[in-house]
Amino acid sequence: MTRMFENLTWLDDRVLLRDLVFRIEHARNDNNWDLGDRCFGFYKTKALVDQYERFWSARDFRPKHMLEIGIWDGGSAAFWWEHLPLEKLVAIDLQDRNDSAYFREYVANNRLEARIKTHWQTNQADRARLRRIVDEELDGVVDLVIDDGSHMYAPTKAAFETIFPLMPPGGLYIIEDWAWEHDAGFQDPSFILGSDEGLSRLVRELLEATGSSKTLIRSVTVYEGFAVIERGEDALAEFHLDDHITRRAWRSDEAAPQRNEDVKLIAFYLPQFHPIPENDQWWQKGYTEWSRVTRGKPLYDGHYQPHLPERLGYYDLRLAETREQQARLARAYGVYGFCYHYYWFAGRRLLERPLDEVLASGRPDFPFCISWANETWTRRWDGGDKRVLLKQTYSPDLDRALIDDLAPFFHDKRYIRVNGNPMFVVYRPLDMPNPYATTQRWREAARANGLANLHLVAAITFGLPDPRPLGFDAAVEFPPHMDDMLDLRCEVPGLDPKFDGNVCDYTRMVDRMLSRPAPSYRRYRTATPSWDNTARLRHKATIFHGASPAHYERWLRELVQQARLTDPAHRFVFVNAWNEWAESAHLEPDRRFGMAYLEATSRALAP
Structure with a gap:
């Protein structure tokens, strides 16, 4: 029987295939190397190739269109081209480099310019770009994927969910090095991938999906060096692996209350995803938050701009099913409740419809509280001038009227309480002329509306001091608001010369926030998944460069651990935000990271 790789000659430091030389990088010794750059870099060991020999020998599989993820200098692309009966091979890699001279010579000598294509600086988690490459280069169909890319859970899952629906029944998606995180040599947390989750979780989920769906995946074949997922017959449009996994409900139900009784995670929630007459007048007909999100451009x-939604799409919050989907998704990943921004101007409310319908319908059955966004609306908020659109005003009568307006929400059984008192957050407490007098009137009005008291929380914004003299019970962080961001600035390559904003380092912000000492007053801590308001302010934006699910998870996990050391009645942690899309601060899935931020949230909350 003919062996697939029988023409390979293995030497100590190289593999020979006719006149091609593959340098074995695992055995690299520059002192004894005699060929300079006249070779391919090769990261496959003989043991791995032997595993492939056993796998391919048991299959009659003749792929025509192949996508390779992770190619280093093109050696693996040439390797597979020589051994498979391919018509077209497209390879992508995240590195900022070009094809090596040896690879270009190989392609030219074999007249493969139209049949082998490479795309550098391409992130496998960039679902939109990945789909575009497959559509344009492979006519939208992939028979074989060999994924030797990031070796991390979230981006690999994103690539799989993007490409798997484009594969015909019997197509193969191969994930190399799936078990690297279990190797004894990779247990040091300082290792380059030490803080990121590897691939064994994804392989486990693929096995679960195989057993749950029956027709989504024909088989999962696991070797020490790679796992092979064979495409089933299911027609897939929008594909999310989690939707195809069934787990026993009683186990999930048993675990969920334990998490919720431990630390309650509350996500700030923006309701500006539906048109209102005021925005039609001030901006344009049909204006919503999405109008600005889609205009974000890289600077x-x-x-990373623009941030575009993936799983929930460009939703409209007037639809009950949208609000239900959000709540189901949040609950599935450990979010306890939403904190809705509330826009109230001397009795006039804006963007009120979603929350009013939540109250009237009793759905979704999901905890919530309210944050009064008590700032004057100007055109500058969305990149315009300082012209006032709607001014915020204060008076004793308005203080009482606000609580009267909020009372139906405070009485709702879903409303989040602390020791029986509804939690009420105020975004800009220092804007109130006499905060202490106002908070006392609020408590009186609450009692007049049949409530024992309120749990008043001041947002730590715009220089807030100790909130207690202002009449508040606690404060909540609101990153990226902090005392000073100037020393967080960082340099980035290729910055637009028109840019007049701030580019700051996300990881340094995380370190700064985590290093804050505990104050004498009650403080609820907050993490933000990322922050970049380019979509709003363009060249005057504030951008926190370097945000990632892994860095966010580290931040949130530390806040959760701190909360576990506090009074059980006050074990709240906040996230800014669930859906601030124009500020790139969202847990909702996007086209680059997919579910990665939600998955990081779930892991950070784990006991």
């Missing part, structure tokens, strides 16, 4: 090399 430097590698700048």
Whole structure:
């Protein structure tokens, strides 16, 4: 029987295939190397190739269109081209480099310019770009994927969910090095991937989906060096692996209350995803938050803009099913409740419909509280001038009227309480002329509306001191608001010369926030998944560069651990935000990271 790789000659430091030389990088010794750059870099060991030999020998599989993820200098692309009967091979890699001279020579000598294509600086988690490459280069169909890319859970899952629906029944998706995180040599947390989750979880989920769906995946074949997922017959449009996994409900139900009684995670929630007459007048007909989100443009090399929704799409919050989907998704990943921003101007409310319908319908059955966004609306908020659109005003009568307006929400059984008192957050407490007098009137009005008291929380914004002299019971962080951001600035390559904003380092912000000492007053801590308001302010934006699910998870996990050391009645942690899309601060899935931020949230909350 003919062996697939029988023409390979293995030497100590190289593999020979006719006149091609593959340098074995695992055995690299520059002192004894005699060929300079006249070779391919090769990261496959003989043991791995032997595993492939056993796998391919048991299959009659003749792929025509192949996508390779992770190619280093093109050696693996040439390797597979020589051994598979391919018509077209497209390879992507995250590195900022070009094809090596040896690879270009190989392609030219074999007249493969139209049949082998490479795409550098391509993130496998960038679902939109990945789909575009497959559509344009492979006519939208992939028979074989060999994924030797990031070796991390979230981006690999994103690539799988993007490509798997484009594969025909019997197509193969191969994930190399799935078990690297279990190797004894990779247990040091300082290792380059030490803080990121590897691939064994994804392989486990694929096995669960195989047993749950029956027709989604024909088989999962696992070797020490790679796992092979064979496409089933299911027609897939929008594909999310989690939707195809069934787990025993009683186990999930048993675990959920334990998490909720431990630390309650509350996500700030923006309701501006539906048109209102005021925005039609001030901006344009049909204006919603999405109107600005889609205009975000990159301002430097590698700048992630725009942030575009993936799983929930460009939703409209007037739809009850949208609000239900959000709550189901949040609950599934450990979010305890939403904190809705509330826009109230001397009795006039804006963006009120979603929350009013939540109250009237009793759905979704999901905890919530309210944050009064008590700032004057100007055109500057969305990148315009300082012209006032709607001014915020204060008076004793308005203080009482606000609580009268909020009372139906405070009485709702879903409303979040602390020791029986409804939690009420105020975004800009220092804007109130006499905060202490106002908070006392609020408590009186609450009692007049049949409530024992309120749990008043001041947002730590715009220089807030100790909230207690202002009449508040606690404060809540609101990152990226902090005392000073100037020393968090960082340099980025290729910055637009018109840029007049701030580019700051996300990881340094995380370190700064985590290093804050505990104050004498009650403080609820907050993490933000990322922050970048380019979509609103363009060249005057504030951008926190370097945000990632892994860095966010580290931040949130530390806040959760701190909360576990506090009074059980006050074990709240906040996230800014659930859906601030124009500020790139969202847990909701996007096209680059997919579910990664939600998955990081779930892991950070784990006991």
